[in-house]
Amino acid sequence: MTTRNTVRVRFAPSPTGALHIGGVRTALFNWLFARHHQGAFILRIEDTDQTRSTEESIRIILEGMKWLGLDWDEGPFRQTDRKEIYQAHVDRLLKEGKAYYCYCTPEELDARRKQALAEGRPPKYDRKCRSLKSPIEGRTPAVRFLSPDEGQTIVQDLIRGSVTFENQQLDDLIIRRSDGFPTYNFAVVVDDLTMNITHVIRGDDHLNNTPRQIQLYEAFGYKPPEFAHLPMILGPDKAKLSKRHGATAVTEYKDLGYLPEALVNYLSRLGWSAGDQEIFSVDELIQKFSFDHVGKAAAVFNQEKLLWLNHHYIQQADPSRLGDLLLELLLKDGIVITGNEPDTAWLQRLAGILIERSHTLIEMKQAAIPFILDTITLDEKAKAKHLTQDIAPLLKELIAILKPLNPFTHSELEKTFNDFITRKGIKLGKIAQPVRVALTGGTVSPGIYEVIELMGKDKTIKRIEAALASI
RNA sequence: GGUCCCAUCGUCUAGCGGCCUAGGACGCUGGCCUCUCACGCCGGAGACACGGGUUCGAUUCCCGUUGGGACCA
Numbered sequence: 001m002t003t004r005n006t007v008r009v010r011f012a013p014s015p016t017g018a019l020h021i022g023g024v025r026t027a028l029f030n031w032l033f034a035r036h037h038q039g040a041f042i043l044r045i046e047d048t049d050q051t052r053s054t055e056e057s058i059r060i061i062l063e064g065m066k067w068l069g070l071d072w073d074e075g076p077f078r079q080t081d082r083k084e085i086y087q088a089h090v091d092r093l094l095k096e097g098k099a100y101y102c103y104c105t106p107e108e109l110d111a112r113r114k115q116a117l118a119e120g121r122p123p124k125y126d127r128k129c130r131s132l133k134s135p136i137e138g139r140t141p142a143v144r145f146l147s148p149d150e151g152q153t154i155v156q157d158l159i160r161g162s163v164t165f166e167n168q169q170l171d172d173l174i175i176r177r178s179d180g181f182p183t184y185n186f187a188v189v190v191d192d193l194t195m196n197i198t199h200v201i202r203g204d205d206h207l208n209n210t211p212r213q214i215q216l217y218e219a220f221g222y223k224p225p226e227f228a229h230l231p232m233i234l235g236p237d238k239a240k241l242s243k244r245h246g247a248t249a250v251t252e253y254k255d256l257g258y259l260p261e262a263l264v265n266y267l268s269r270l271g272w273s274a275g276d277q278e279i280f281s282v283d284e285l286i287q288k289f290s291f292d293h294v295g296k297a298a299a300v301f302n303q304e305k306l307l308w309l310n311h312h313y314i315q316q317a318d319p320s321r322l323g324d325l326l327l328e329l330l331l332k333d334g335i336v337i338t339g340n341e342p343d344t345a346w347l348q349r350l351a352g353i354l355i356e357r358s359h360t361l362i363e364m365k366q367a368a369i370p371f372i373l374d375t376i377t378l379d380e381k382a383k384a385k386h387l388t389q390d391i392a393p394l395l396k397e398l399i400a401i402l403k404p405l406n407p408f409t410h411s412e413l414e415k416t417f418n419d420f421i422t423r424k425g426i427k428l429g430k431i432a433q434p435v436r437v438a439l440t441g442g443t444v445s446p447g448i449y450e451v452i453e454l455m456g457k458d459k460t461i462k463r464i465e466a467a468l469a470s471i
Numbered sequence: 472g473g474u475c476c477c478a479u480c481g482u483c484u485a486g487c488g489g490c491c492u493a494g495g496a497c498g499c500u501g502g503c504c505u506c507u508c509a510c511g512c513c514g515g516a517g518a519c520a521c522g523g524g525u526u527c528g529a530u531u532c533c534c535g536u537u538g539g540g541a542c543c544a
Binding site: 308435 | 472473474475476477478481482483484485494495496497498505506507508509510511539540541542543544
């Protein structure tokens with residue numbers, strides 16, 4: 001193993017809420033890159049904001065990652081466990097004269113900023129405290145990084161090429177707040193360099209933070225890692241994706257009946273491509289992923305396409321898995337009671353006939369209900385249209401024919417129905433639709449023979465009788 | 472406001488100077504199939520933001536404009 005060249009990447013979410021779509025995409029690209037290069041994927045929890053961080057969020061994030069199959073090799077590390085490390089690094093910069101104490105209060109800073117603006121000067125920190133000879137009594141200082149004020153800092157980005165920042169534009173970053181906590185930009189650098197991260201892959205909302213981070217690496221005498229800033233994911237209104245755009249948390253997608261592979265496939269194609277290919281297995285993604293084909297422009301999240309992919313993966317899914325997932329949802333809704341589960345093989349067959357019409361597992365569950373429940377309610381419109389007086393005699397006759405039918409199978413049913421309509425001189429639709437309404441309550445269902453076969457003789461006859469009674 | 476980023480069909484994207492009368496996918500739409508709805512199959516509408524350059528030749532390179540976005544404040 002060539003340690004020197006081993007790729008090490010990390011995903012570093014803040015546990016201040018659910019695991020969001022944008023975060024998942026960042027995690028996914030990191031993970032794909034790591035797996036592609038047989039490197040390490042490290043999970044780090046950025047929980048220094050203790051007022052907003054919760055254990056519950058951490059749990060939800062880990063659960064979401066597991067659900068998607070994004071396994072990590074190291075961690076989860078927590079920033080709150082690493083306070084001494086940040087402290088040591090602050091001390092080092094202080095000792096080397098690369099950082100200094102700042103006693104300015106937010107009010108003072110704000111006043112001077114406004115004044116600078118009013119006088120037409122850039123609102124940059126004026127380094128007032130740098131020349132301070134002794135501490136100001138009664139105040140706890142923050143620590144600022146003494147950043148170079150000449151020259152340029154160039155970010156070499158794997159996606160964007162080189163991006164140049166004038167050092168003059170960057171002011172002396174606070175690295176430790178007066179409450180003793182390290183600031184975000186500082187903690188990230190200390191973490192990434194102590195964890196030997198080789199590639200920092202994150203959203204491009206961090207691009208502007210990058211030059212100051214590079215300066216910190218240099219102050220510590222380290223070579224900065226490679227950077228790759230991914231384009232943002234937007235809502236349909238082209239604003240940054242947020243809660244008001246509907247479901248944004250991974251757990252919501254799970255609850256909505258999406259398969260993890262659909263979400264992974266969809267997200268992988270948001271900002272990345274491999275020619276005309278749309279469908280990718282995880283192995284293919286790992287094999288084909290590279291930054292060469294990651295785009296620069298932000299991408300709008302498109303529910304419809306996700307739905308299409310979900311449908312695709314439902315159709316591809318293993319029947320036993322679908323049966324299990326279906327059962328899980330039915331139990332959750334109390335449609336099926338524990339201890340009274342339907343036969344596994346039967347459930348799998350049921351799932352099998354429902355997949356064509358199911359874009360989500362929830363749709364599948366809905367369509368499964370008439371097959372499980374003892375009684376159903378007929379849709380009023382469907383009933384009015386198909387369960388009419390003139391149909392009643394036909395249904396009665398049909399019951400008489402079905403009762404002795406054995407075996408009660410698709411092919412036998414098809415034969416029976418064909419004989420029946422030939423004898424009656426009617427089209428199949430004339431009888432199939434009323435039967436469909438009687439059996440499922442509505443006008444939409446899988447093929448009528450599939451429905452009848454799976455429902456079984458007893459239920460079929462009972463329902464047609466019930467429908468007749470309601471006419 | 473300052474800094475930085477971005478710009479191909481409604482959306483995701485292919486395109487890395489001539490293969491482009493711009494390809495694929497979702498969505499939309501016409502038709503076929505058909506016991507309903509779907510699935511599937513066949514077809515259609517639909518884009519290089521604008522203006523300058525560079526070049527024999529620009530979607531592709533450069534500059535500007537416009538329009539989005541992010542970060543900081």
